[in-house]
Structure formats: structure tokens, C-alpha cells
Amino acid sequence: MSTYRFETLLAPRRIAVVGAGDRPGSVGRAIIDGLRAGGFSGEVVPVHPRESSVDGLPCVSRLADLPAAPDLVMIATPPFAVPDIVEEAGRVGAASAVILSAHLGQGEAAPLGAARASARRHGLRLIGPESVGLSVPAQGLNASLLARPPTSGDLALVSQSGTVASAIAEWAGRRGVGFSAVMTLGRSADVDVADCLDHFAEDFRTRAIILSLHHVADARKFLSAARAAARAKPVVVLRTGRHDGLDRAPTTHTGALARPGAVYEAAFRRAGLLAVDGLDAMFSAVETLGRQRPFPGKRLMIVANGRGIGALAADGLADREGALSAPSDETLTKLEPVRHGAQANPLDLGIDAVPRDFARALEPLLADRGSDALLAIHVPTARAGSREVAQNVADAVAMGRAAGRRKPVFAVSIGEDEAVRSIYGRAKIPLFATDADAVEGFLHLVRYREAQDDLMRTPDSLPRDFSPDIDAARAVIERAIREGRTWLDPASVASLLAAYRIDSVPSTLVPDPDGAAAAAWPLIAAGHTVALKLVSPDVVHKSEVGGVRLGLTSEADVRAAAAAMIARVRAQRPDARIAGFAVQPTVRRAQARELIAGLAEDPVFGPVVVFGRGGTAVEVIDDRALALPPLDLALAGELIGRTRVARRLAAYRDVPAADTDAIALTLVKLAQLAADLPAVRELDINPLLADADGVVALDARVRIEAETGRERRRGNWHPRFAIRPYPAEWERRLVAGDRRVLVRPVRPEDEAMFRAFFGQVDAEDVRLRFFAPVRDFSHAFLARLTQLDYSRAIAFVATEEGMDEARRMLGAVRLHADANHDRGEFAILVRSDIKGTGLGIALMRMMIDWAQADGIAVIEGDVLAENRAMRGVCRQLGFAERPAPDEPGLVKVTLRVPERTQS
Template identity: 55%
Template sequence: MSIYALEAVFAPKSVAVVGASPRPGSVGRTVVHNLRQAGFAGAVGLVNPKYRQIEGVPAVASLRDLPFAPELVVVTTPAATVPGVIAQAVAVGARAAVVVSAGLGQGPGSLLEHLRSEARPHGLRIVGPNCLGVMAPHVGLNASFAARSPLPGDLALVSQSGAIAAGLVEWGAARSIGFSAVVSLGDALDVDFGDLLDWFAQDPKTRAILLYIESIRDARKFMSAARAAARSKPVVVIKSGRHEQGARAAATHTGALAGSDAVYDAAFRRAGLLRVHALDELFAAAETLGHLRQAPGRRLAILTNGGGIGVLAVDRLVDLGGTLATLDPATVRALDKVLPPTWSRSNPVDIVGDADAARYTAALEALLQDPGNDAVLVMNVPTALSSSVEAAAAVSRVLQRRPRPGTGKPVLGVWLGGGQEALSRLDAAGIPTYATEADAVRGFTYLVRHREAQQALMETPPSLPEDFVVDTAGAQAIVARALEQGRGWLDPLEVVALLEAYGIPVTPAWLAADAGVAAEAARPLLEAGKLVALKILSPDIIHKSDVDGVRLNLSSEAAVREAAASILARARELRPKARIEGVTVHPMVARSKARELIAGLAHDPTFGPVVVFGRGGTAVEVIDDKALALPPLDLRLAHDLISRTRVSRILKAYRDVPAADERAVALVLVKLAQLAADVPQIRELDINPLLADREGVIAVDARVAIAPHPGPAQKGPWHSSFVIRPYPKEWERMVELAQDRRMFVRPVRPEDEQMFLEFFSRVSDEDLRLRFFSAVRHFSHEFIARLTQLDYARSIALVAIDPDNGGMLGAVRLLADANYERGEYGIMVRSDLKGLGIGWQLMRIMIEWAGSIGLKAVDGQVLRENVTMLAMCQQLGFKVTPDREDPTVMDVTLDVATTNAAGG
């Protein structure tokens, strides 16, 4: 239900605790104590029929007996009583409940299902059950049984584990790290990661979001919410529970390479999340994000009074992919004037063991002014020759002289043995401190990785080539015929036809039932001067090398006949129960300087299809050089996938080997992603090897596993098994306008950035003000990217294009909530083209889209003076009412089902 009623969880006006107790050590007593100690200012009611008062606060027998209707109900009673308590909460008008109680079971007939049936029909939000609770320090709310209340801050923590949440609260208190909210999800009956990502993404008190994940149930909802949240603020995630059972059971190389944890990693990367792998890393990420807000690049300057620790920091920086900054010559000259002759004169800047406060001040000021670095790591090793506290105070004073706290280059600190006073000085200046140089460098890389993730989310991908043409119907027919015959694998001839349907170069194949037919099939190839390869053909032998089922470089008919007989005999000997259909005949591919790659598809039970790429060959699992990505892919994403493998290095030119055509490799990956969308019956696809050289690519061997498509396993208004909605091509259409004109309407694509810039140049200042409610003239890359980089799962932007000259005529946008109940629209038409019906037609198509994804209502806000838009809304059936908070604005609402049913 997305963020519906979550304000009652994080900012309730009143709270009731059902199961409140005076018994020492009980959950009910701990919750009451925490609620009172946190300073909650609203009304608090205690419910327990056994007591008339608890800790001096009156108690009542039931929620109905409270003198007020609580917005939030905290439930700590035994499992069997919980559904009844929730029924009471609904009856008294509560909007949300935190169910701490455990033991409600799972599945049909369980107490959990009973709880769901009591809450969901009435819109009562449930956090839990089986959870630690909820803490919102800014409103003095601690509805949990944690041992400590968190400090107020701007980090939101969402955890499936109550123990992890409680541990982070303790850690934060010790390090002066505060939280905007802490939520323990428990069994996540209702409120889940997607809901909370949506909530904290728009929460002004939250600057960064921390997630502890054990598993994800609704992958589509999670990915949609995560991608939206990551565009606006850092999201750090730790995932526990690495499962390899799926990989062990896979039949193809690509399936074996795509382990569960690797798929989660690909999903987090695609969503723009910053993943860490251990709790100490999550702590370090929280320490960094709790103080710092940006890192413009990878170049780190290191300032230290100890050379050894500086070298260790450099080693760790290189290990983690950072860049050691080069000192600008002007900086070296400036440091020469203030440092002793024995200083290092390079980065790390070693200011020698007797460095005092003045030396730290001068060196840090010089590094902050140096354009050659993006951040500074300041370290101190205690010596008898200087004071660590005074050095910390000096560093703090430099930063406190900045115009505004948190501005300028990030500065990180390591004060070994400096004591609490030194750390407090640094903390007061907003400098995150770390126990070791390795932790500090890792903290710096978190800032870098977050910035790069943001850039990736905002990048404009290159357009696909004009010749990107696929035969979808042909591919679907191939798979459908095989399924009708009850087969789980395509035969080699079908595999060749399938790849050819998607324009993937592949070596041809001919079927030969015996040695004689093999020789006949090979004859034309041999006469053309080509060598021949033979491979065993059996639906029961997946890996041909297991039965010595491949022969290469055959140069005569006799050699072919002998090799075919040997392959067949060997296969029957080693696999007597296997169905042997013969051999396949192929021309040898002579590309001596080609690289062996693997490319394919695997299927993950949580995230659906996954594209796999890496180093190919028979030892592919042993080499384990692979990277994964969730489809759909564009060329930018495909190139990124390639770059995350070691084999990408040898795709470049080296020695006498020319560079391979990496774009051709990337295009294969994009086509495989499209194939997964068009033919969801493909469960695994394995091209190994895919040869790549300067001439392009060619698939030498491939296997395809198929199965009937069970239908969409994910929630969402589309039928693909993708968790990220592909480009909705079916919404492209030609529309007639007034004055015998036409427009082509299609969903916005990422490569439309330049077209939007040109469009805005032809919109008047007045129209821009009416659309954006303020004067707008500068349109940054980030602004346009937000208009063109769409998550089609929850938002759509339809652009109208002149079919004659390709110019943009207008666009309409619709953003749906995560539960697909309501959507908010916005529209703009080029100022010189009003009166042609462009806006009217775009609005009609937008309303049609809203109905297709099941929205109940479409909302919008229109300036009262924008009489043209208000009149159009009324004609389309919108209800127009004054906004309650802003007299200059009118709210417009459309009942989608009624409008579409009436053909409006």
C-alpha cells in the first residue's frame, strides 16, 4: 500500500500499548518504559485488563475503553490474541499497528493470515509481526523493546532483524550518530522495504537510508522503490544469507554462474544502491554518511604524521579502486614554506612525527585548496613530541571556518590512540573518524561509489542501431513447437534458428543421424576448403565434453565418418540410457586471435531473468570470471556489464592482437535481454564460446533450456517476468490532430534528452511558470534526466513527436503510487502549437494508460489562473476543487474506472 497511513507510524498524534505490563523484564513493560523515556508528547493509552495502572499511568481493559482513538497501536500480547486486538484497533479508528508479538505462524489458516484479513480490508497498516518495533526520535517515539533510544539524526534504518536494529542504535549512540527513524520489519506482513523506501525517500528528516536485508519477497516493488529512492539520497544495503543451492542445480554454465547472492548484487547495482558485505562495513558507511555529503571524485589526498600508516592507507586505497591524488606543484611550493625539509614532498603528505597543531593547520589548508584531489584523509599517530588533542582541535578549526557546515571537500580522520577528547573535537566539526586507516579509506570509497551510482542512474545511454531488428514471432514459434513436443531443451538446429532470429551471428549446423550422413553433410564444407567440427546430439547429454562428444578440425570425409562413428559409440557406452539422435556438423571457425567469452541467460526465483557475461571455455565455472545484470539492457548497461569482468581487459588491444569489437559483444547482450522479454519460456541460455575479435562476434556453441511460462510471479501491471519493466513499445501510436496534422505518440526513452532541451527552448516563460509553479529557464542535465530516465513500473511519460521533422510537440507524465491505486499527472504542450488538440489527445492516452495499470484515480494540481487547463480537465471528467492549503491552486481528480468505462 506504499506510504498510505505511514504518517501514523512515524508521527502519530496518539499511541496505545496493548499488553502493557508492570512485570520486570516483560516486553510490555519495556515498550511502555521506552515510550515514556523518549518523551512522546501525544496521548498515550495503556491496555491490559489485569491492571488499573502501570508505572503511574492509568490502564484500561480494552482499546474501546480509552478516552481517545489512538492513531498507532503497539501490540505485545500473546500470538493467539493478536487478530482480536487488531479487530478492536480497526473498530476504534486506529490507522496503524506495530505488532511486536511473535509466533503467528505462516500460510493458510495461520494466525498471520487471520491478522491480514482483519487489517487489510480496512486499510490498517501493520509493521511486523515478530519485530523489535519502531523508533522516530524527532517526535520522541520509541515504540520498541530496544535497550536504548536512538539519538535524533538524519539516517533511516530499516532492518529485517531486530537484533541488528538494536545493535546499530547502540553503536550510533556511542559514536554520536543519530537516526531519523529505526524500523524492524520482522515478518513484514504489510509494511515492507518498498513502502519504507518510498516513505524515507520523501522524508525531509532523512538524508540517507540504511537497509539490512535477509530476503526480498516482492522484487518488482522493491526495485521500483529502490531506484526512486536512490535518485534522491544514498541508500546503503547489507544482505545476509548467501544461497548457492540454485547454482548447484543449474544445468547450463550460465545458470551455474548466476548464484543467488550474485543476482542480489546485480539488483542492488541496477537500483543504484551502495552494497556493503558486513556489519562493520555498514557501521563505517553510517559513520561516513552521518557526517559527509559528497565526494566529487576518486582522488584522495592523505595527510599524516606517520609515514608507515600513510603507506598502509595507500595500499588499501589501491585495493579498493581509489586513486592517490597527485599534488599540484603550487601545493608543493606552499608546503615547502611551512613544513620541515624532511617532509615527504608527495602524497601521502608526511609532516613528520613531531608535527604540532600549526603544522596540521597549514598542511590541511593547502590540501583543501589543491584542485588535484577530491577528499582529504587526515591521520594522527600519538607521539611524545606533540599533542593528539591539539592536532585534532587544529583540524577542527580549519573546517569550522567554512561558510557552512558540511560544505567543501570531504575530510575524514584517523586518530590512533587519540582518546575521547580528540574524537569529540573532530566529531564537533563534522569529521567522521575511524579506528584504522583501512576503515577510513573504505569510508571514502562509499562516498565515491554513491556518487558514481547517482551518475549512472542519470546517464543517457546511446541509441540502439537502426538495424536492431528481431523476428519475435519466429523465435516464439520455435520454442512453442518444442514445448508442444514435451521437450525441455531446443535441439542445435533450433538453437541456431533462435539466435539467427535475433541477429546473433552463429555457426550453422546440420543434423546427421549416422556417420554416413555426417560425411555427406560435411562434403560441401570440405570442398569449399573448410575444416569441420562434429558434436554429439542428445537431449539427455547437456555437456558434450562429459562423453568426449566433440571432434574438431576434421579435414576429409573419411575423418568425418570415423569421428562420427567414434562419437556415437562412445556416447552409447558412457550413457547407455541416453537418447542418441546423431551428431551435428559445423564448419570450423578459424579466428586465431578471437577471445572466448560466455554470454547467456539464467533464471532467479526472486528477480527472474538475469543476463550473464564472462570468460568462456570448458573451465568457465573454475575460472569464475563473470558479471550479472538484470534486464532490460541498453548499450550503456551492456558495456558496464562487460567492464565488470577481468576478460574485458583482453578485449582491448595488446601486443600483436587487435582490439575486439566490444560494441558487437554489447549488442549480443542487449539482444539476449530482449529475447528474455519476448520469449519468457526460455529458462536458461548458454552461448559458450562466443568468439570476439576485431571482425565482430560469432556463437560457436549454444544451449537453450525451456519450460512453460507459469505467468507473472511478480506483482505489477505487465506480463513480462522482468522485475524492471521494459520499454512499453505497445503504447506507440499515430494520432490525428486538427488542421489535417498528425503526431506520433510513444513512451519517453532515455536518449530523448536533447529533444527535451530543444522542446523547452520553444516553450514560453509564462507556460513554464504555469507548469512548474515558478519561473524556470535553466534545465540541467540532472533535471532532464529525471524526465527521461523512467521507471516504467510506476511512471510513464508519453511524448508527442511531429512525424515529418521529428520535433517534440508536447508530453504528458503520470506517476503511480507503489500500490497502483492513484497517480499524479503533469502535461505541457509547445507554446506555438496550442489549439491543435495535442494536450487533449495526450490526456486521453494518459487516462487510458492509468486504466490499463489498474489505477483508481488520477490527481493533479493546477494553478487557479490556468483556466485553459482547468477547462480541459472539466471536459475530461475531472472533479475540480480548491486546494485546502494553497488558495492559488486547484486540485483535480478523475475517477479512472468510470471515465474509461464511459469511453471518456
């Protein structure tokens, strides 16, 4: 349901509290006390079967006795009573309910299942169970059990855990940090984290979102909402249970490396969320976001009244890969009267500095273009008290802002002092107790800005000749499934990799030692040594039973090694079936690095791409990074860069750099394989050798499993993908005038083509499309047009076949669904010289077909009243037209999309 009825949940006019007795300390009574103390101006009605009034408020015995339906029902009753209360709330027309009660069980037969079913039947929104309520300070709404009522501000706090929310609210209350809303979700019978992200991403009162969660139930919904929210404003996430173990024992190295906590981190990174690893880091983020907006750059200038404390901050910055700034010579000259020593950054004011020295240092530094932010650190001394220094810093910052110098300033004041906190709070300067906390707070905003840059980065185009043989790959998988196998044999693995153009070592399968010796002879005669590997469906890690021998130089050695393998397996794994042996040439690439690359299956987020340092000790070394597919070359390169082994891929001494482009392309190919072949559950290439000549897979394992009936497909969308891949099945060919046109979904690498396109569109047509002249088609502007979340938006681009890149784009249409995925807003622009060819109508019809297939019920858009051509197209397609409310000069066009017929 997403944001459906959120307005009644967060801005109710009438609240019923069920289970509110007159006993002080009871949950229901605490809710009423909180509402009254918070200044709620609406109506509050206690509901209790045995009370006539609660704290002076008239009480009714049941919801049906209310004269009008409540907007919000707070439920604080024993768990067995909850389903009937939810059913009654739905019948009387209540819009939403918060279940404070706990222990509602699991499954549809439990009280929780019955309550959820009733709520869905009546369209009632539920928070909880096990919620501690919600608060909207600006509305005077404190329907919560929080010990300290939140104050009004512009941070939204959404938490699955009531205790974490209480801790953050308590901390924020003592520091004057306020909230636009606090929502505790408990077990999320209905309203979940994704719903809240959708709401607060669009809420103009919310500047940043603080998120605490333990688990995600619907990965697709969560990631779609998170990516949309993170593009709009900072989202900080703290996950509890980061070191929870796997539900089952992994069968491959990649499966063992893809632990749940690492997968969640990969998902947060892909969505552009700023992840923190504990309450201290969360408090640092709240302090920063509560007082400072994100800013470009990462160069920090440190000012301190002592060389040691400044050096500690600089060390912490370097440890976290931050950057010190370099003041200009002109600025250093201005700092001479207060500067101690030769070092420019950190700037030492000396232990004998007086409060005014901080202001004298900040004045030129705020104007200096060599830094992006300032950190003022003060250790109290007999010559400079904390309050006086705080006031001087605040005054200097206020003067700078008045002069248009908006450079961010962070402060550290050693020692707790409410007056100091108040001074900095009024000045909107983040204050920290230690230099480490301040550096972390500064880097929170740096990482957020970098994440936004990553989200807007244009990937390189894939090689045009990369087109996997999907039919051949599917045939390999289907044959193995028909034969009842869960692991592909080496020949099938080689065929699968070949279908995706991943180079591997040729292999010959033989049934016994004599066959191994015979297969080895041609290799030995050609001057190669031989690698012999055991083939068994029951032995996944061959090295554990001595199932790999390298460098064999004669037939006799091969025959003896095979016989020894059989004896060893019979002794160690008597139940293991031996299918035979794989005979390969031993690969000698002296300067190659051993890597691991593959796919793992996560129960929440589905397929995961794994990359890291390879070898037999891969799990002990644990040098790996994870990413959710689909991938492009930019994302693959970023994945490589997050590992320690990435440093070894660069050139060193006489070793040339490895071909990182080939490694990145291999990761993209694996992600594509995962998209095309849902039956592939785990894939493990270890080692993947990489050097200056490219990459080659020395050994690989693939585990398969047939898709189940529960794994619902949507078109060609992988049933377990958390992120919707590029919808290639929507490519179409048509004729517009005398042109043969290809229409396909937009790709991120289309940015250059869009820039050329806008250069060929008349300025008047651009104005009609965007309702104002557009002169700067910046990277950020174009990235928003070409980098789409296909779960929520689609854009189709029309290109003329056979034309060069600069002339080929003819037009584009786009549709963006709302958070509830029942309405979509469209926009279209066709190149000025193409008008009248029928291309615009063809694009609109394709967009309508997408909406119908995707379950969007209504398409709407705003059109300038003067744009008669566009209005004519809309009328021809069946759109209704009406004046746009409060927007003279605009008309609103609306089309109810016909339901898709079942064939």
C-alpha cells in the same frame, strides 16, 4: 498498501501495549519502559487480562475497553493469541500494529496468515512478526527492545533483522550518530522494505537511508521503490545471507553463474543503492553519512604525521581504485614550512609534528582546487596528543567553512578516545579508527555519486535496423512446447538466434554416424575441418561425455568420432536419449576471445543477463557479471566492464581490440529476447567468440517452460520481469491539424530531442509549465524528464513523422504515480506553434487511458490560475477545479478516472 497510514505508525498519539504485565523484564513491560524513558508525550495504555495497572499506568483487559481507538498497538503475546488481537485492533479502529511475538508459522492457515488476513480486512498496517519495534527519536517515540535508545538525527535505519539493527544502533549511540527513525520489520507480514523506502525518500527529516535485509518478497515493488529513493538520497544496503545457495541444481553455465547473492548485487546496482558486505563496512558508511553529504569528484588528499601511515592509506585507496589528488605548485609552496620530504601526496608532516602543523597544512589544502576531499591521519606521539590534534583539525575546518570552503574532511585518530570522538562529532567530521576504514568511508560517497551519474547517463541509441522477428521466434518456442520439449534442438536454437540477428555457426542435424559423414563431405571438400557435436535432450553439457570433437578432416574420422560418442554415452549415461549429431565447420578465429553470454532465471528477480569469460572451465574461473533486463547499450557496456575479461577485449601486442559494441548489442538483444519470450528460462551461449570483426555464437543451449496460470501478465509486460520494460505497445498514430503524428513512450535516448524542443518553445510557455523561468536545460534536468521507471511514471512524446530530429518533437505529457499507486500527478507542454491543433487534448486523453489501464484512480495537477488555455483543456476533459491550498495563484485540477470495463 505502501505508505498508507505511515503517519500514525511513526507519529502516534495513543499507543496500546497488549501483553504488558507488571513483571520487570517482560517484553511488554520493556516496551513501556522504553516509551517512558524516551519521553513519549502521548498516551500509553497497557492491555492485560489479569493486571489492573502496570508500573503505575492504569491497565485495561482488552482493546475494546479503550475509550478511543489507539493509533499504534504493540503486541507482545504468545503466538496463538496474535490473530484475535489483530482482529480486535482492526474492529476498534486502530491504524497500525507492531507484532513483537515470534513463531507465528507459515501459510494462510497459520497464526501469521490469519493475522495478515484480518489486518487487510480492516486496513490495519502491520509490522512484524519477530520485530523488535520502532523508534522515532524526534517524537520521543522508542517503542523498541533496542538496548540503547537511538538519538535524534537524519539517518533512517530499516532492518529486517532485529540483531543487526541493535548492533548498528549501539555503534551509532557510542559515536553520537542519530536517526530520524529506526524500523525493524521482522518477517514483514505487511509493511515491507519497499514501503519504508517510499516513505523515507519523501521524508524531509531523513538525509540518507540505511537498509539491512535478507530477502525481497516482491522484486518489482522493491526495485521501483529503491530506484525512486536512490534518486532522492543515498541508500546504503547490507544483505545478510549473501552466500546462500541455489534452491535447485542449475542446468546451464549461466544458471550456475547466476547465484542468488550475485543477482541481489546486480539488483542493488541497477537501483543505484550503495551495497556493503558486512557490519564493519556498514559502520563506516553510517559514520560517513552521519556527518558528511555526498560530493562530486574522487580525488583524495592525504595528510599524516608519518610517511608509513600515509603510504598505507594511499595503498588502500589504490587497491580500491580510488585516486590521489595532485596539489598545485602554489599550494606546495605554502606547505613547505610543514612538509617533510619531496612527496606531495600523501603529505608527510613528520613524526615530530605538533598539533598546530595539522592546521597549517589544512588551511591551504582546503582552498586547493586540485583535490575533492581531505583525509587527516594522526598517530599519537609525545609531541602531539590526540585531543590537541583533533581540536586543531576541527578549528581549521570550521575556519574553512566560514570562508565558504566546504571541502569534505575525514579523520583518523589511532586509539580510542571519547574526547576526540566528541570533538570530531561536534565538527561534523567523520572519524575512523584505521586508515582502511577512512578510505572505505570516503569511497562510499564516491561510489554513491558515481551511481547517481550512472542513473543519469544517457544511453546510445540502438541501431535503427535492429528489429527482431518476434513472430518467428515465438513460433519456434510454441512448436517446441507443443511437442513437450524442455530443451530446444540445435536447429531450433539456430532459428531463435537468427530471429534476433545473433550470428551463429551453421549446423546440419543428422540422425547417425553415416549421416554425419555425408554431411561433413561438402565442408571437407570446401577446405574446412569439421566440428561434430552430440545432440541429446538428456545431455546438457556435451563435454562431460566427450560429446564434442573439433578439427576432423575426413569422412572416416567423422564416422568414427560419432560411433565413439555413442559408445561413450551408452557407457556413462545409459538412460540418455541420442537424437543424432550436429555437423558444423570448425571455426578458426585465432585472435578471438572466448566469452559466455546468456540468460538465467532467478526465483526472486526473474530473468537475469549473464556475461563473462567463456569456455569449458567457465564455472571454475567464475569471471562473470550480471544485470537485470531490460538493457540499453550503456548498461550493457557497464556490464562488460565489470568483468576481468574486459581487459582482454582491449588491444594488446599484435592483437586488435575486440568489437565491444557488437558484444554490447548482443547483450541488449538477449535482454530483448527475454522480454519477448517469457517461456525462455535459460539461454547459454558458450563460447561466444569476439574479435575485431564482431561476434559469433559457437554453441548455445536454450531451456524452455510454458508459462503457468500464476504468472500474471500486465499488457506486454513480462510476467517475471522485476523492472518494467519499455511499453512499446502504447505507440499510437494520430493527426493534429495537417500533421501526421507518432505518439510513443519517452525513451532515455530522447534527451537530445528534448533539448532541441525546449529551444523552440516560447519562454512564456515554459514559465507556465514549470511555474518559473527556466534558462538552463542541463543534462540532469533533461535526464529526469527522459529516464523513467515505467512502473511509476509514463511520459508520451509526440513527434511529427518524416521530419528531421531537430524539428520533429511537438510536445509531451507525463504522469507520475504516488507510492500507493492510486493517484498520479500530470504535466504537459506542447510546442508553441502547435497550439490549437488538438494535440494537447489528444495527449491528455492518452495519458488518462494509461492511468485507467494501470489502475490509477485519480489524476491531479497544479495549473497557474493565469493559464486559461490549460484550465479550459482540463474542464473539457472533466477535471474538477479548486484553489490550491496555501498556494495563491495556483489551482488544483482533479479527475477521477473511470474504472476500466472488462471486455
